[in-house]
Amino acid sequence: MSHDPLADVIGPDDPGSPYDADSLLIGDDAHWAFGTDFEDPLAGVDTTLPDGVDPAELAEYCLMLGDDALVLSQRLSEWCSRAPDLEEDVALANIALDLLGQARLLLARAAAADPGCVPDLPPSSPVPPEDALAFFRDDREFRNVHLAEAPRGDFGEAVTRLVLLSSWRLALLGRLRESSDPVLAAIAAKGVAEVTYHRDYAARWFVTLARGTDESRRRLASAIAVLWPLVPELFAAHDIEVRVAEAGAGVEPAAVLDEVTGVLDQVFDAAGLERPAIDLRPHARQRGRDGVHTEAMGLLLAEMQVVARAHPTGVW
Amino acid sequence: MTVVEAEWPLYEVFVRGKRGLNHVHVGSLHAADDAMAVRHARDVYTRRNEGVSIWVVRADAITASSPDEKDPMFAPSGDKVYRHPTFYTLPDGVPHM
Numbered sequence: 001m002s003h004d005p006l007a008d009v010i011g012p013d014d015p016g017s018p019y020d021a022d023s024l025l026i027g028d029d030a031h032w033a034f035g036t037d038f039e040d041p042l043a044g045v046d047t048t049l050p051d052g053v054d055p056a057e058l059a060e061y062c063l064m065l066g067d068d069a070l071v072l073s074q075r076l077s078e079w080c081s082r083a084p085d086l087e088e089d090v091a092l093a094n095i096a097l098d099l100l101g102q103a104r105l106l107l108a109r110a111a112a113a114d115p116g117c118v119p120d121l122p123p124s125s126p127v128p129p130e131d132a133l134a135f136f137r138d139d140r141e142f143r144n145v146h147l148a149e150a151p152r153g154d155f156g157e158a159v160t161r162l163v164l165l166s167s168w169r170l171a172l173l174g175r176l177r178e179s180s181d182p183v184l185a186a187i188a189a190k191g192v193a194e195v196t197y198h199r200d201y202a203a204r205w206f207v208t209l210a211r212g213t214d215e216s217r218r219r220l221a222s223a224i225a226v227l228w229p230l231v232p233e234l235f236a237a238h239d240i241e242v243r244v245a246e247a248g249a250g251v252e253p254a255a256v257l258d259e260v261t262g263v264l265d266q267v268f269d270a271a272g273l274e275r276p277a278i279d280l281r282p283h284a285r286q287r288g289r290d291g292v293h294t295e296a297m298g299l300l301l302a303e304m305q306v307v308a309r310a311h312p313t314g315v316w
Numbered sequence: 317m318t319v320v321e322a323e324w325p326l327y328e329v330f331v332r333g334k335r336g337l338n339h340v341h342v343g344s345l346h347a348a349d350d351a352m353a354v355r356h357a358r359d360v361y362t363r364r365n366e367g368v369s370i371w372v373v374r375a376d377a378i379t380a381s382s383p384d385e386k387d388p389m390f391a392p393s394g395d396k397v398y399r400h401p402t403f404y405t406l407p408d409g410v411p412h413m
Contacts, residue, residue: 085324085346086345086346087345087346087347087356087359087360090359090360091355091356091359091360094359094363200355201355204351204352204355208348
């Protein structure tokens with residue numbers, strides 16, 4: 001990749017960054033307050049495309065995984081200042097930022113694999129390709145599952161959504177570490193530790209709410225009822241996912257069904273709740289992977305994209 | 317049904333940095349129980365790669381010296397310079413010092 005997205009996010013050499021060696025905030029490595037030794041997950045990774053995978057299909061596959069993370073990240077960011085407690089506010093924002101980081105790497109990989117998938121911007125625009133993908137595509141071009149875009153809901157819904165999506169994503173990322181695309185494998189390896197924590201965080205709250213008060217249990221049950229119809233889509237393979245999986249670079253969603261239901265059974269068991277069955281009949285599925293989205297998606301994108309679209313040549 | 321407390325108890329947080337030898341007090345937070353306090357501490361106090369180990373303790377479990385006793389507690393040691401080893405001049409012949 002010509003543009004390394006992590007250099008901007010982390011870069012110890014980035015001038016003006018609080019992690020700058022000359023900054024007042026750091027300098028003494030033994031000081032506890034700010035960490036050091038940040039790692040670039042793509043350092044030393046071969047970025048050439050693997051053999052046997054169609055670059056355009058690999059790009060689309062990366063968009064699917066990247067859009068799941070991006071859209072869920074945007075939904076979770078909405079909790080900023082709205083969470084039940086300051087500590088939960090920070091926790092949810094951390095999770096949103098983890099996912100934003102995954103999205104950035106995945107969209108950058110999509111752009112590198114197939115530059116044709118990046119929206120056209122004025123030649124003078126300094127917007128990097130992964131930002132062009134995030135901020136200048138319309139909803140029909142987004143490939144995320146509906147569970148990521150569903151309206152924010154209450155804290156019970158936030159926790160339930162995160163239990164479902166992180167259990168599923170962790171299973172996918174775990175297998176993607178063996179991807180024939182070394183970049184995808186490295187992104188997955190970085191993501192596994194992050195999503196493991198997300199799942200742990202959400203599962204603890206799930207059990208706490210289920211075994212808390214009558215009100216918390218009632219709210220959790222209603223969250224499950226609202227979100228469960230969006231679960232079948234997670235295990236419905238799109239043609240692109242099937243082909244990229246066959247080529248050794250991806251994971252077919254149906255392959256993680258047993259692993260995910262096993263995890264969910266444990267969580268529901270601990271919560272003293274019965275896990276609803278997953279309706280795998282084709283008509284039960286949403287079609288987010290085809291770019292078919294709900295009204296909530298349009299509103300989410302409007303809020304997320306408005307500033308970038310107003311200033312396509314802006315420098316931040 | 318269990319009694320619902322309006323406010324979660326306060327915890328004090330100690331973090332050991334990568335190269336730090338001891339846990340250092342970094343702040344406090346609220347949590348419903350010990351396990352949640354460790355997770356909150358991870359989320360609030362180690363998000364910038366600060367730590368490799370966390371201790372939490374309920375604030376009400378800490379016994380502290382009182383500010384009212386400051387003078388009798390600490391002032392007497394203020395002029396006892398001879399309690400520092402550097403106060404003493406060592407003869408050149410003393411080994412291993």
